[in-house]
Amino acid sequence: MTKKVAVLAGDGIGSEIMAQALKVLKALDLDLVYEEALVGGVAYAAYGHPLPESTLKLAKESDAVLFGAVGDFKYDNLERHLRPEQAILGLRKALGLFVNLRPAVCYKELTYASSLKPELVSGLDLLIVRELTGDVYFGQPRGRRISPDGLFAGSEEGFDTMRYSKPEVERIAHVAFKAAQGRGKHLTSVDKANVLETSQLWRDTMNRVAKEYPDVTLEHMYVDNAAMQLVRAPKKLDVLVTGNLFGDILSDEAAMLTGSIGMLASAALNEKKQGLFEPSHGSAPDIAGQNIANPLAQILSAAMMLRYSLDMPEAADKIEKAVKRVLAEGYRTGDIWSEGCKKVTCSEMGDAVVAALQ
Ligand SMILES: NC(=O)c1ccc[n+]([C@@H]2O[C@H](COP(=O)([O-])OP(=O)(O)OC[C@H]3O[C@@H](n4cnc5c(N)ncnc54)[C@H](O)[C@@H]3O)[C@@H](O)[C@H]2O)c1
Numbered sequence: 477m478t479k480k481v482a483v484l485a486g487d488g489i490g491s492e493i494m495a496q497a498l499k500v501l502k503a504l505d506l507d508l509v510y511e512e513a514l515v516g517g518v519a520y521a522a523y524g525h526p527l528p529e530s531t532l533k534l535a536k537e538s539d540a541v542l543f544g545a546v547g548d549f550k551y552d553n554l555e556r557h558l559r560p561e562q563a564i565l566g567l568r569k570a571l572g573l574f575v576n577l578r579p580a581v582c583y584k585e586l587t588y589a590s591s592l593k594p595e596l597v598s599g600l601d602l603l604i605v606r607e608l609t610g611d612v613y614f615g616q617p618r619g620r621r622i623s624p625d626g627l628f629a630g631s632e633e634g635f636d637t638m639r640y641s642k643p644e645v646e647r648i649a650h651v652a653f654k655a656a657q658g659r660g661k662h663l664t665s666v667d668k669a670n671v672l673e674t675s676q677l678w679r680d681t682m683n684r685v686a687k688e689y690p691d692v693t694l695e696h697m698y699v700d701n702a703a704m705q706l707v708r709a710p711k712k713l714d715v716l717v718t719g720n721l722f723g724d725i726l727s728d729e730a731a732m733l734t735g736s737i738g739m740l741a742s743a744a745l746n747e748k749k750q751g752l753f754e755p756s757h758g759s760a761p762d763i764a765g766q767n768i769a770n771p772l773a774q775i776l777s778a779a780m781m782l783r784y785s786l787d788m789p790e791a792a793d794k795i796e797k798a799v800k801r802v803l804a805e806g807y808r809t810g811d812i813w814s815e816g817c818k819k820v821t822c823s824e825m826g827d828a829v830v831a832a833l834q
C-alpha cells in the first residue's frame with residue numbers, strides 16, 4: 477500500500493535542504509506520496525499559529541513526517557506558545573515521539589573537518605538516545621511570577637520544572653538497552669544524580685532495567701563529565717542514553733565531532749514506529765537564502781525515515797551509500813570544505829547525491 481509522508485520544510489534553510497532530500501527520495505521512485513504543509517514561522521505568518529490544525533492533522537495521518545527546521549529571530553519576542561519552536565515541541569508531544577535517535581558518525585573523508593584531532597574522531601560512530609517528550613522541556617508548573625520567598629522575594633522570577641516518572645524512564649531505557657544490544661553492548665547513561673532528584677530516579681530506573689539485559693554493560697556518567705569525555709575520548713562511548721535537555725546539548729556537541737552540525741541526522745519515534753525525521757540543527761538564519769547550507773543531515777534523515785518508519789531499508793542503504801560516495805568523490809559544502817575538495821552549493825550537493833544513487 478502506498479505510504480504517505482508529510483513534508484514540513486519550515487523556516488530558514490529548511491526549504492533549501494528539504495528540496496534536496498525530496499530530489500533524492502523522488503529519484504528512488506518509491507511507493508510514497510508526499511504532502512507538504514507549513515510549519516514554524518512561515519505557518520505563523522500565514523495562519524497566526526506555528527502548528528496549524530491542518531498541519532497537525534496531516535502529520536497524524538501520515539506514516540512519517542520529514543521535517544526541515546523551524547525558528548526565526550524575528551519571532552523571538554512573540555508569546556512563547558506562538559514561537560516557531562513550539563511547532564516541533566507540539567508535534568513531538570502530539571505524536572508521542574519519546575525516542576530521539578541521534579547518530580554521530582565521522583566519515584573517514586571528513587576527519588579533518590572535525591574540531592578534534594583526527595586520531596580522536598576517525599571511525600567515530602556513536603548513538604545518542606535522547607528522551608524527547610519529558611524533562612524540563614514539558615514539566616509543569618512553569619512560568620513567570622513575583623518570587624514569594626528567599627533572598628530575592630518580591631522580584632520577578634522565571635521557573636521551570638524538571639520531572640521524569642518511572643514509566644517514562646523505563647520505556648526509554650528499554651529502547652537504549654535494545655540499541656546497545658545491536659551495537660557494542662555498552663550503554664552509558666548520562667545524568668546529574670549527584671544533584672538532582674529527577675536524575676536519581678533516572679539512575680535507579682536504569683539500574684533496574686539493566687537486570688533484563690545482562691549482556692549489556694551499563695555505565696553511569698554525570699553530564700558535566702560526559703560533555704568532557706565527548707571531546708576527550710569520544711570513541712570510548714558507543715550508546716549514550718539521556719534526558720531531553722542533556723541530550724539536546726550533548727548532541728550538538730557530538731555533531732561537531734563529525735565535522736559539521738550539517739551532518740547530524742535524527743529520528744524521533746513513538747511506540748508505533750511512526751516518526752518524525754529531521755536534521756539536529758536549526759534553521760540557520762545566518763546562511764538562509766544563499767543556497768550554501770549542507771543538505772546531508774536532511775538527506776540522511778530521509779534515509780532514517782525509510783529505515784525506521786517506512787520499512788524500506790534497501791532504499792535507506794542506497795542513500796547512505798550515495799552520501800559516502802559523494803564525500804569520497806570530494807564534494808563539500810562550505811561547512812566541511814577544505815583545500816583540494818570540490819566546493820558545491822546546497823543544490824549541487826543534492827544533485828551529486830542523486831547522481832551517486834545506484
Ligand atoms: N529542530 C529545529 O527545528 C531546531 C533545532 C535547533 C535550533 N532551532 C532554531 O533555529 C534557529 C537558529 O538557531 P541556532 O543558530 O542556535 O542553531 P542552528 O543549528 O540553526 O545554527 C547554528 C550554526 O550552525 C550553522 N548550521 C546549521 N545548520 C547548518 C547546515 N545544514 N549547513 C551549514 N551550516 C549549518 C549555522 O549557519 C549556524 O552558524 C533558532 O530559532 C532556533 O530556535 C530549530
Ligand SMILES: CC(C)[C@H](C(=O)O)[C@@H](O)C(=O)O
Nearest residue numbers: 547561564565724756757758
Ligand atoms: C528547536 C528546539 C526546540 C529543539 C530542541 O531543543 O529539542 C532543537 O534544539 C533540537 O535539538 O531539535
Ligand SMILES: [Mg+2]
Nearest residue numbers: 724725728756
Ligand atoms: Mg538542539
